[in-house]
Amino acid sequence: xxxxxxxxxxxxxxxxxxxxxxxxxxxxxxxxxxxxxxxxxxxxxxxxxxxxxxxxxxxxxxxxxxxxxxxxxxxxxxxxxxxxxxxxxxxxxxxxxxxxxxxxxxxxxxxxxxxxxxxxxxxxxx
Amino acid sequence: xxxxxxxxxxxxxxxxxxxxxxxxxxxxxxxxxxxxxxxxxxxxxxxxxxxxxxxxxxxxxxxxxxxxxxxxxxxxxxxxxxxxxxxxxxxxxxxxxxxxxxxxxxxxxxxxxxxxxxxxxxxxxx
Numbered sequence: 701x702x703x704x705x706x707x708x709x710x711x712x713x714x715x716x717x718x719x720x721x722x723x724x725x726x727x728x729x730x731x732x733x734x735x736x737x738x739x740x741x742x743x744x745x746x747x748x749x750x751x752x753x754x755x756x757x758x759x760x761x762x763x764x765x766x767x768x769x770x771x772x773x774x775x776x777x778x779x780x781x782x783x784x785x786x787x788x789x790x791x792x793x794x795x796x797x798x799x800x801x802x803x804x805x806x807x808x809x810x811x812x813x814x815x816x817x818x819x820x821x822x823x824x825x826x
Numbered sequence: 827x828x829x830x831x832x833x834x835x836x837x838x839x840x841x842x843x844x845x846x847x848x849x850x851x852x853x854x855x856x857x858x859x860x861x862x863x864x865x866x867x868x869x870x871x872x873x874x875x876x877x878x879x880x881x882x883x884x885x886x887x888x889x890x891x892x893x894x895x896x897x898x899x900x901x902x903x904x905x906x907x908x909x910x911x912x913x914x915x916x917x918x919x920x921x922x923x924x925x926x927x928x929x930x931x932x933x934x935x936x937x938x939x940x941x942x943x944x945x946x947x948x949x950x951x952x
Contacts, residue, residue, distance in 0.1 A: 705949050707945060714902035716901075721933070723899070730945050772899075773848055807847070812848055816855040817936065819856055
């Protein structure tokens with residue numbers, strides 16, 4: 701069977717709709733850079749779609765590998781406890797799909813470098 | 827008077843101590859890259875120091891410009907409402923200091939690019 705990899709970007713969500721802008725920009729950029737890859741953005745709370753709703757779209761699109769990428773800077777209870785539990789439910793529901801949970805993006809060195817550079821750049825805007 | 831710029835990195839905080847690791851890594855990297863600049867990391871809740879405690883350290887260090895950088899991906903109520911209110915209190919307490927609030931780092935294009943790159947890289951780790 702042909703492998704089709706889908707990307708599920710998972711963010712916290714907030715009451716303020718403006719909050720989602722950077723996450724929507726990430727999803728749009730990934731879609732542009734990976735035109736053949738199904739990409740969905742999902743939220744833990746306050747915003748839609750949920751992880752389950754977004755996952756269903758990727759499964760319907762024929763993905764048999766789904767990579768869940770937590771768009772969180774720190775990995776606390778949401779990433780270490782809530783998310784694995786949610787993915788266990790998805791795995792039980794769609795056992796033919798290989799579900800992979802990536803580390804929180806904030807734990808990636810490239811993200812730490814980018815944060816440091818953005819912080820340092822504010823010193824030069826006086 | 828000589829200008830001394832301080833950097834105050836402001837993160838959400840969480841119950842899980844591991845959560846703080848990326849933020850501590852950012853603070854450490856900024857200190858290494860800007861050896862003459864006083865740098866403090868502060869948290870909104872669950873972790874210490876508070877914004878007020880960390881600010882006091884920068885004021886005591888002689889900073890007369892303090893740049894507050896929200897280490898948040900999205901700008902919701904915490905960044906748009908709580909933080910300006912906290913900074914108003916600091917400004918009232920230390921009016922000789924110029925307080926500057928930077929945008930949430932997640933709103934920076936370099937951060938969006940870095941997040942997209944990290945997300946795309948997970949597709950290649952199968």
